[in-house]
Amino acid sequence: MARPRTPIGTFGDISFIKAAQGQVRARTRYRDDDGKVRRVSATGATKREAERNLKKVLADRTSYRSTGELSPDSSFTALADVWLADLDLEAKLAESTRALYERNMRQLVLPAFEGYALREITVSKVDRFLKGLATNKSYSMAKQARTVLSLALGLAVRYDAIAKNPVRETARLRKPPSQAAALTAAQVEAIRTAVRSWRRGPGFSGPPPDGQLEQIIEVMLGTSARIGEVLAIRKCDVDVTSTPATVRISGTIVSPAGKPTQRQPHPKTQKSTRTVSVPSFTAEVLRDRLAKIGSEGPDHLIFFSRNRTPLTTNNVRRRLRAVMEEAGIEGVTPHSFRRTVATVIDRAGGAELAAEMLGHTSSDITKAHYIEPDEKVNPVTAEILESLAPRTRELGR
Known part of the structure; x- marks a missing residue:
């Protein structure tokens, strides 16, 4: 033996x-x-x-030792660098997501933990950090910080630098109550008027706006697409010969750090590629854009800068914000149009159809974040409850 x-x-x-x-x-x-x-x-x-x-x-x-580049005595800063390098090695994230993770790590998490060795990062320290961030900043920031902190410390566990991931033992972050807010038809018209009249007419120096912002808004309202997805629409994605006209949402515009703005060959998620039929006001805009690039190849973008390069999402957001501020209209972002589309479709065709339009895999996401709750109960309830009305002979007594 x-x-x-x-x-x-x-x-x-x-x-x-x-x-x-x-x-x-x-x-x-x-x-x-x-x-x-x-x-x-x-x-x-x-x-x-x-x-x-x-x-x-x-x-x-x-003592509990590392089998790789990290040990319990390694600094959290060293972990952050190894984690970011590991993300690049795996190459599974979209460039925009990779950039977001690095930004959140360096701006939200590192300032709180850069002075600690890995063995000093306890559940209580992480818990206090996340709760403080949620209280003093926002739930959203705390949630994003929690994500990157958990991913990085998860890597430390895999490198045998720590025995367990302290983030997993922290209290659950409680999202404050909120609800999606859609624009009314009157608000949409006010936005259209503000954009059409912005910096036009006497008294303004320089060339007038090129008209693309108002057209982008019409495409967002007609497709439910995210701003980056709208800016990524190509000539070959549009079919105005069919009735109704259609648009294929198959990419998005990204601006990776240190690299030029470019078209990513899939939307925010791979599963959100879709072809949508659009209303007549959107089809009219698309015909106008196609006419402007009639001689260009099929991959030419519908919307583009004066240098014929992709428009950046940040520039479009900035332009929209400037227009809204001058018009005195508050709370309007590109996502407002997406929520508006979701709410209008939900009222007419239900949440499942709205989710399909927005490219969501589940209507739960659409209902939770995009559809404005309807406080009105279906009036058919009044007819149903008539069965409880008092009988005529009883009323006469």
Whole structure:
């Protein structure tokens, strides 16, 4: 029968021999992390000191150690760098998501943990950090910080630098109550009027706006697409020969750090690629845009800058914000149009149809974040409850 191996991290009997300069050497056999038995020794002026020094060496070897670039004594800053490099190595994230993760790590998380070694990051420290962020900043910031912190510390666990991920033991973040708000038809018209009249007419220097912002709004209202998805529509994605006209949502515009703005060949998620039929007011805009690029190739963008490069989402947002501020209209962002589309379709065709239009895999997301709650109960209830009305003969008594 095979003799059982000595467990990893254990040592045998300690022996002593004389060393140079009157020192005593204590030595033993130690089974290392790789399963191999090695001789370990330490010296001291006396047997007791040599044994104490040997046990200190063994304690350092048997402490929870890293098998890679990280150890319990590594700084959190070192972990952040290794984690970001690991994201690049896996190359599974869209560039925009990778940039968002790095921004959240450097701006939200690192300032709080850069002074700690990994072994010093406890559940209580993480819990206080997340609660403080949610209270002093916002739930959204706390949630984003929690995501990147958990991912980074998860990598530390895989590198054997810490035994468990402290983020997983923290209290659940409680989202404050909120509800989606859609624009009314009157508000949409007010926005259209403000955009059409912005910086036009006498008194304004320089060339007038090129008209693309109002057209982008009409396409957002007719497709439910995100701003980046609208800016990524190409000539080949549009079919105005069918009735109704259709648009294929198959990409989005991204602006990676240090790289030029470009078209990503899929929307925010791979599953949200879709072809939508559009209303007549959107089809009219698309025909106008197609006429402007009639001689261009099929991959030419419908919307583009004066240099014929992709428009950035930030510039469009900034332009819309400037127009709304001058018009005194508050709370309007590109996502307002997406929520408006979701709400209008829900009222007419239900949440499932709205989710399909928006490219969601589940109507739960659409109902939770995009459809404005309808406080009006279906008036058919009045007819149903007529069955509870008092009988005529009873009323006469």
